[in-house]
Amino acid sequence: MEFLSGIAGALVLALVLSSVLRTLVVPRGLYSVLVFRLWWLLRRALRLTTAPRGGYDAIDRKQTWLAPLMLIGMLVCWLVGALVGYGLLLHALSPLSWTTAFREAGSSLFTLGFASGARLKLSVLDFMAAATGPILIALQIAYLPTLYAAYNRRELEVTLLLARAGEPAWGPEILARQWLVDTETALPQLYRAWERLASDMGESHSTYPVLLTFRSPRPYRSWLVGLVAVMDAAALQLALAPRSAPPEARLVLRAGFTALRDIARALRIPFDADPSPQAPVRLSFAEFDAAAAMLETAGFRSERSPKEAWPHFRGWRVNYEAIAYELCRRCDAVPALWTGPRDFPGAPIPPLRPMDRRPPAGRPELPPAEG
Known part of the structure; x- marks a missing residue:
């Protein structure tokens, strides 16, 4: 004994x-x-x-x-x-x-x-x-200062994204707001900032997974939703207007899905490391088409029709959609548009104005999100 x-x-x-x-x-x-x-x-x-x-x-x-x-x-x-x-x-x-x-x-x-x-x-x-x-x-x-330093770096960029992407963040909203107020030349700087932040989060959140449980100070903000929104904005710009899209759009996409894959490996979430560009995604063409129409109303100049751009957008999104949806579900992130289902009831929440919490006026109606 x-x-x-x-x-x-x-x-x-x-x-x-x-x-x-x-x-x-x-x-x-x-x-x-x-x-x-x-x-x-x-x-x-x-x-x-x-x-x-x-x-x-x-x-x-x-x-x-x-x-x-x-x-x-x-x-x-x-x-x-x-x-x-x-x-x-x-x-x-x-x-x-x-x-x-x-x-x-x-x-x-x-x-x-x-x-x-x-x-x-x-x-x-x-x-x-x-x-x-x-x-x-x-x-x-000694562990706590490291966690909170990474948390503060993350939340600073998430807060700065509020004026550009709404709350909760959404990729098409980023592009629409820039063209509505003629600040589209600031997009490369935004992509560079989130390229660096994505690399930072990929390292810190895979090394210290407990950071995934740290929520933003405001309920409708989320680092994960913000990252997906910036990546969707970059993918939309590359798909709809490839000649005028800045090279930083490709870089932030690469850094973004690399970071998500690093976190997925730490959490043992299975994923396809080399997905086919023709592989299906859960986002529907109807949702993509409605977003393209909204961008056109905002003044965005497309070089391709939504039907022509859809395969290109899908080819980008297939690299990160499955991991992003699973992480959003596990982290109980705010159910923003284009971020997948959750384990609790409720419809996806469109971006709201930070001051009055009402949807912006003059925006074309979007069909209900399927995921």
Whole structure:
């Protein structure tokens, strides 16, 4: 029995150490079972506290607590795991009873010092337990500035996108607003900023997946919806007006779907790494045609008809649509147009004016989004 207890204790400590290193130390998007199981559990627990017919606003209020609960939950799981591991080892290597072994493990792990013994052969194990608690807490504290620095960089660009893309963001809205106010020459700068941000998010969100649970300060903003909107705007411009589209449009698309694929690998989301340009997408031609008509009303000069441009737009979108839809679903992102279905009821929300929360006047009606 003592032998089995020792093996079990060593295994638990190895799992805790592996999870800590994967989550906090190793600078690579390594899969951590603890992080994603905890995310799955807490997300569903918060969903259960929402009214059965609660829409997006109710979901967003509850999911705001997901990130802090994740941070606290990870630390608690690691400390409890270390307590169990050291308790099993102390029971295996000494004549202590189960209760006394776990009491001494807790005393050492949390440096309380209320339990002690004169067993010289266990002093190394006691010192290891005493060092583990402070190290775990120190690593978690050092982890927070990194998370919030990445979060602030992300949210700054998302906030700046508000005037260009509406709230929630939508790709055709970006192009329409630029042509309505004659600021289309600012699009290359926007694409360059989001190319850099996409690369930043691909690195930070795959290395620290807990960032996916951090929501924007405002319910109708989302880094993921914003990235999809900028990529859709670039794809629309390349499809409808390829000769006048800036080269930055291709660069932001490449950076965008590369970032989404890096995050998908960290989350073990399957995807086609080399999709065919002729592969189908869930966005319908009717939605694309309505968006092209809206752009024409705004003054956008198309070089191709919607029917001619559709295969080109689909060839771009097939690279990122499936991953973007799955991430939007898992993150319970605001259900903006062209971002796929969610796990809660509600129709897609079109861009609203940030000041009065009413749809802009004079816009052609769009058909209901299918995804």
